[in-house]
Amino acid sequence: MLRSLSLLALIAASPVVAEGARELSAHEHGVGELNIAVAGSDLVIELHAPGADIVGFEHAAESDADKAAVEAALAVLGDLSSVIALPAAAECSVSAAEAELHIEGAHEDHDDHDEHEAHGHDDHHDDHKEHDDHKDHDDHAHEDHKDHDAHDHDEHDHAEEAGGHSEFEASYTLTCAAPDQIETLDFAYFGQFENARELHVQIASDAGAQAFDVERDAAALDVKGLF
Amino acid sequence: MIFRLALASLLARFVTVLMTVIAIAFSVALFLGVEKVRTGAKASFADTISGTDLIVGARSGSVQLLLYSVFRIGNATNNITWESYQDIIARPEVDWAVPISLGDSHRQFRVMGTTSDFFTHYKYRQGQGLALQGGALMDDLYDAVIGADVAAALGYKVDSPIVVAHGIASFTEHDDQPFRVSGILEKTGTPVDRTVIVSLAAIEAIHVDWKSGAKSGVVTPVEVIREMDLTPNAITAAMVGVKSPLQTFKLQRAINEYREEPLLAILPGVALQELWSIVGIAETALLAVSVMVVVTALIGLMAAQFASLNERRREMAILRAMGARPWVVFALLLLESVVIAFVGAVLGIALLYAGLIIAQPWIDAAYGLWLPIHAPGLQEGLVIGGVMLASAIVSAVPAVRAYRLSLADGMNVRI
Known part of the structure; x- marks a missing residue:
């Protein structure tokens, strides 16, 4: 019964899939998500936070002030130490850090998106200036810039349709010489972004996954024995 | 000196005191019992799945997916297509994948379709693997491997025939295609014990x-x-x-954002914690009720002490006449209560252990819940201490009254 029902559901659903799926992920203002994956001495940390928490608005940045706020936020998020303070004894070094703004409901192509991510916002910003000034720029930068524009435009249109939630995403790759020295995580994040109230922290390691809630009033997490 | 007096006084009122002790003992046993079941249930849930990084199913809730796929409790989730499954396991992050197909039953037990990889990758209790107590894994299309409880409840041996029913109500049976028990698994204390495992092709x-x-x-x-x-x-x-824990979240996101079909990937540990946070409210309520019972028993103690005051006026008066100071009377009553509480709490713990030893196999068989018996530890010590302290506090009221009375009419008995 179930089997055939789900088959029916599948048939009923297929035209929608053909049109392009419409779906939005969960979005809660004040609450961000932080994922930490650990394998030996390697760590990958990802942050997902609503635009409202980071810059206080979620519409596409139009005014200069909004754009400046987004750029400033991305610059802050680009630095792991402004999100989490890791103990010096763990001897962690960050090998890659990326931060980007993602607007919910945008039908962007994922490959483009990745490219966009790889170059970082600061680069684009610079490219943009160079382009305007008609100073020396190579073809590559020019192409990127076009992509970027098209991308933004796309995001903007769809964001209005979808209600305009935006999310900041940052990811950090790091290596720690003594990961077992990480006993507490101090979330500098709350000091940096005053609208952020809570972070859902998930830690995945060989021992499985665990979740924690960190709130503004108690912005530290005891992770003794987890790394 | 006071202590001997207190003991002697308690012995003199043996029956009344015994009743109070029993009330406290039962309340303490109940409180610790609730705590044992609570932690035992948690541990048994947490032990059911280990070594699996992600569980993938149709988009629903993480708790629902976990409960249905691992514990076979709650509402069925939608199915996911074989194509989507193939797409997912083809991803570079995937180390291994075991498909599960539920929906049929054999008597009161669930039938699960899976591949032979299930037996290598399913781990419970910190990485323990499944083992056969007899027979072999599925070889033929119509072979089934059954859990220990299925074998015990239905009296199946290797080579017994099995008829699988459609759905979970057994009014329609696939009686034209009987299965054969090819192997019986060792007891695990997980839902696997209550599962009939066949191949996906058999389903x-x-x-x-x-x-x-x-x-x-x-x-x-x-x-x-x-x-x-x-x-x-x-x-x-x-x-x-996953190949490396570093890729867990990446794979999870890729699955959750899979465009062709709404899928959900959950981290079992996190979903379990989510479940606890929901159940936590009920747990707190349960704990609050059992604390209330202890408080009631202590109020009973206070009432008994109050009641004894009148009949002990003469005793108090004699004590005072012998030269005892009023505070001695106060201390005597307090001490009596603390002794009652201590004996009650210790007896309660003894009761609990006796109960555990008797009921443990039965609870395991009936609910699949294994309550470990550990030697009494810090928790029990704290409970004894807590009950003694609380008894001192509540009995301070009758003790103060006794103190006052002994001052006022100590030498002037009007009976």
Whole structure:
């Protein structure tokens, strides 16, 4: 019964899939998500936070002030130490850090998106200036810039349709010489972004996954024995 | 000196004191029992799945998916297509994947379709693997491996025939295609004990003659079915292992954002914690009720002490006449209460252990819940201390009254 029902559901659903799926992920203002994956001495940390928490608005940045706020936020998020303070004894070094703004409901192509991510916002910003000034720029930068524009435009249109939630995403790759020295995580994040109230922290390691809630009033997490 | 006096006084009122002790003992046993069941249930849930990084199913809630796919509790989730499953396991992050297909039953037990990888990758209790107590893993299309509880409850041996029922109500049976028990698993204390495991192809095979949920009149001969392509169209869920924990979240996101079908990937540990946070409210309520029972028993103690004051006026007066100071009277009453509380709490713990030893196998058989028996530790010590302290506090009221009385009418008894 179930089997055939789900088959029916599948048939009923297929035209929608053909049109392009419409779906939005969960979005809660004040609450961000932080994922930490650990394998030996390697760590990958990802942050997902609503635009409202980071810059206080979620519409596409139009005014200069909004754009400046987004750029400033991305610059802050680009630095792991402004999100989490890791103990010096763990001897962690960050090998890659990326931060980007993602607007919910945008039908962007994922490959483009990745490219966009790889170059970082600061680069684009610079490219943009160079382009305007008609100073020396190579073809590559020019192409990127076009992509970027098209991308933004796309995001903007769809964001209005979808209600305009935006999310900041940052990811950090790091290596720690003594990961077992990480006993507490101090979330500098709350000091940096005053609208952020809570972070859902998930830690995945060989021992499985665990979740924690960190709130503004108690912005530290005891992770003794987890790394 | 006071202590001896207190003991002697308690012994003199043996029956009343015994009743109070019993009330406290039962309340303490209840409180610790609730605590034991609570922690035991948690541990047993947490021990059910280990080593699986992600569980993938149709988009629902993480708790629902976890409960249905691992614990076979709660509402069925939608199925996911075999194509989506193939897409996911083809991803570079995936180390291994085990598909699970639920929906049929054998008597009161669930039938689960899976692959032989299930037996290598399913781990419980910190990485322990499944083992056979007899027979072999599925070899033929119509072979089934059964859990220890299934074998025990239905008296199956290796080679016993099994008829699988459609759905979970056994009014329609796939009696044209009987299975054979090829192996019996060791007891694990997990839902696997109560599961009949067959191959995915077998699940397809028993549904060959079932169109739109009803049995069609035509019976396809078993020989024809054996020749058919029995690749499933859909599965219920899949357990997935990643190559490196670093890729867990990446794979999870990729699955959650999979465009062709709404899928959900959950981290079992996190989903379990989510479940605890929901159950936590009920747990707190349960704990609050059992604390209330302890408080009630202590109030009973206070009442008994109050009641004894009148009949002990003469005793108090004699004490005072012998030269005892009023505070001695106060201390005597307090001490009596603390002794009652201590004896009650210790007796309560003894009761609990006796109960555990008797009920442990029964609870395990009936609810699949294994309550470990540990030597009394810090928690029990704290409970004894807490009850003694609380008894001192509540009995301070009658003690103060006794103190006052002994001052006022100590030498002037009007009976």
